Amino acid sequence: MEAQPCVLENEAAKVPPTSIVIFGATGDLTHRKIIPAIYHLEKEGRLDAGCAIIGYARRPKTDDEFRAELRQALGEVSRSKPVDETIWRRLANRIYYQQGDLLDEQGYQQLAARLQALPESARFGQTHLFYLATAPEYFGPIAERLARAGLTPLPGSPAPRRLIVEKPFGRDLSSAQELNRILHTHFPEDSIFRIDHYLGKETVQNLLYFRFGNSIYEPLWNRRYIDHVQITVAEKLEVGRRGGYYDSAGALRDMLQNHIFQLLTLIAMEPPASLRAAAIHAEKLKVLQSIALPAEDELLARSVRAQYAAGAIDGRPIPAYCQEPGVAPHSKTETFVAWKLEVDNWRWSGVPFYVRTGKALARQFTEINIVFNRPPSVLFAAVCGQRLSRNVLRIRIQPNEGIQWIFNAKLPGRQAIHEVGMDFFYRKDSSQYLPEAYERLLVDALVGDATLFMRSDEVEAAWGIVDRLREAWDRQPIPDLPLYQPGALGPAEADALLERDQRHWRNGDEG
Numbered sequence: 001m002e003a004q005p006c007v008l009e010n011e012a013a014k015v016p017p018t019s020i021v022i023f024g025a026t027g028d029l030t031h032r033k034i035i036p037a038i039y040h041l042e043k044e045g046r047l048d049a050g051c052a053i054i055g056y057a058r059r060p061k062t063d064d065e066f067r068a069e070l071r072q073a074l075g076e077v078s079r080s081k082p083v084d085e086t087i088w089r090r091l092a093n094r095i096y097y098q099q100g101d102l103l104d105e106q107g108y109q110q111l112a113a114r115l116q117a118l119p120e121s122a123r124f125g126q127t128h129l130f131y132l133a134t135a136p137e138y139f140g141p142i143a144e145r146l147a148r149a150g151l152t153p154l155p156g157s158p159a160p161r162r163l164i165v166e167k168p169f170g171r172d173l174s175s176a177q178e179l180n181r182i183l184h185t186h187f188p189e190d191s192i193f194r195i196d197h198y199l200g201k202e203t204v205q206n207l208l209y210f211r212f213g214n215s216i217y218e219p220l221w222n223r224r225y226i227d228h229v230q231i232t233v234a235e236k237l238e239v240g241r242r243g244g245y246y247d248s249a250g251a252l253r254d255m256l257q258n259h260i261f262q263l264l265t266l267i268a269m270e271p272p273a274s275l276r277a278a279a280i281h282a283e284k285l286k287v288l289q290s291i292a293l294p295a296e297d298e299l300l301a302r303s304v305r306a307q308y309a310a311g312a313i314d315g316r317p318i319p320a321y322c323q324e325p326g327v328a329p330h331s332k333t334e335t336f337v338a339w340k341l342e343v344d345n346w347r348w349s350g351v352p353f354y355v356r357t358g359k360a361l362a363r364q365f366t367e368i369n370i371v372f373n374r375p376p377s378v379l380f381a382a383v384c385g386q387r388l389s390r391n392v393l394r395i396r397i398q399p400n401e402g403i404q405w406i407f408n409a410k411l412p413g414r415q416a417i418h419e420v421g422m423d424f425f426y427r428k429d430s431s432q433y434l435p436e437a438y439e440r441l442l443v444d445a446l447v448g449d450a451t452l453f454m455r456s457d458e459v460e461a462a463w464g465i466v467d468r469l470r471e472a473w474d475r476q477p478i479p480d481l482p483l484y485q486p487g488a489l490g491p492a493e494a495d496a497l498l499e500r501d502q503r504h505w506r507n508g509d510e511g
């Protein structure tokens with residue numbers, strides 16, 4: 001008989017009646033992610049009837065116009081179709097629109113008055129969650145204006161007032177420190193929820209359960225058994241409409257500082273003292289602090305930057321990055337980065353972590369490959385040499401979320417040995433639905449659980465590492481940035497980075 005699941009304490013946490021104020025309420029993120037997440041929480045019965053949603057943006061519109069816009073977007077993007085009209089109507093009755101400019105003090109005074117006047121205010125009282133779904137230059141100004149409108153946490157009040165901050169959180173260490181300073185002036189750290197939506201993904205959360213909920217992996221999880229680790233976040237889409245933003249960011253800032261470092265810390269961290277947020281953050285921070293960076297020339301030799309050229313993916317023409325709208329014609333911004341990192345601590349000393357991310361690549365996939373040492377060179381290994389595959393633990397974050405063990409077995413009917421895979425697929429195995437990352441993260445912010453959000457010192461430590469490479473790149477620009485064909489998996493230089501160490505990239509389902 002199958003054992004019943006053991007439910008952890010946070011799962012059943014009750015969402016308190018809260019006003020959820022979304023700044024940037026007419027934007028893409030609200031339409032595509034935030035409102036669908038709220039709708040599904042309503043559908044799952046997770047939202048209290050005392051939760052109201054107030055959208056704040058510049059363009060004038062009525063509550064009904066705003067609701068109609070959101071309903072239309074929901075119909076296009078909802079993961080469960082068709083939209084259940086009864087549930088939508090129940091939710092829509094608690095959705096409101098407040099017109100105002102993000103820099104206009106009066107807008108915040110009006111927002112404060114509106115909050116008090118809403119029919120649900122008797123239930124949510126002084127409890128607010130402010131979601132900053134705006135361009136990052138507004139994050140600080142919004143916090144300051146909320147404070148002047150009396151909407152920031154009240155000393156001694158039991159009613160929480162929290163802030164969700166979207167990415168990017170700064171563009172380097174000093175801007176992240178400055179943003180933290182402004183936010184901390186008005187909100188204590190435990191009221192600030194910096195989103196990295198990767199942390200809301202089931203398979204990413206499973207890294208903790210998998211590592212620390214089993215006894216068979218931990219003894220192997222170190223330099224004695226692991227040869228190296230690979231982390232790939234490959235995007236098939238090109239830069240497209242985001243050229244204006246992306247050209248000032250690049251792959252290093254856009255993907256590596258946040259998503260890849262978060263995955264790396266979950267793989268490399270020591271067992272935390274408890275499952276509480278503070279204990280987990282403390283261990284993740286130690287990993288970032290253990291990343292050893294060599295002198296500049298070696299740092300450059302361990303990294304690859306490249307840009308996609310003109311080409312096609314699946315017959316679809318892709319312009320060269322420099323020809324994308326919003327991108328400078330001679331831009332040197334990287335759309336691909338690969339980096340060999342070392343976590344220089346007792347567990348990982350000498351084990352390289354190869355990471356890479358890029359746009360306009362062959363496939364959309366995110367995975368972590370933990371590649372184990374070869375067996376001693378006797379028996380099969382003595383005969384097969386390099387042709388005997390290494391054991392690999394492949395953790396697929398997307399698509400087909402799951403875990404695969406790759407090991408060697410006898411080829412039936414032959415006197416031969418070959419690589420086979422043992423698979424666990426989330427979708428096939430689980431009778432439960434896979435919630436979207438934003439659903440989980442919203443609930444956590446509503447109940448005040450910061451485990452799956454980035455703490456200020458983690459963000460700053462990650463920027464400190466990324467800045468070192470960025471500064472080295474800036475000091476030694478390469479006149480001819482390597483180019484790669486759209487639909488490839490990056491430039492030849494990225495393959496060479498591993499070949500120098502007699503290793504090769506594992507390329508998702510082709511790997």
Ligand SMILES: NC(=O)c1ccc[n+]([C@@H]2O[C@H](COP(=O)([O-])OP(=O)(O)OC[C@H]3O[C@@H](n4cnc5c(N)ncnc54)[C@H](OP(=O)(O)O)[C@@H]3O)[C@@H](O)[C@H]2O)c1
Pocket residue numbers: 023024025026027028029030032056057058059100101102103132133134135136166167168
């Ligand atoms: N879109 C995504 O998938 C995604 C994913 C990850 C992170 N993010 C982050 O989420 C944030 C929002 O992105 P987005 O794509 O939703 O942006 P967007 O589509 O450009 O929306 C921006 C929103 O901000 C509002 N706004 C801009 N200036 C304003 C002002 N002065 N006063 C009042 N409202 C103002 C706009 O309102 P009006 O319509 O009234 O002008 C609109 O609602 C960004 O930080 C982005 O990096 C987005």
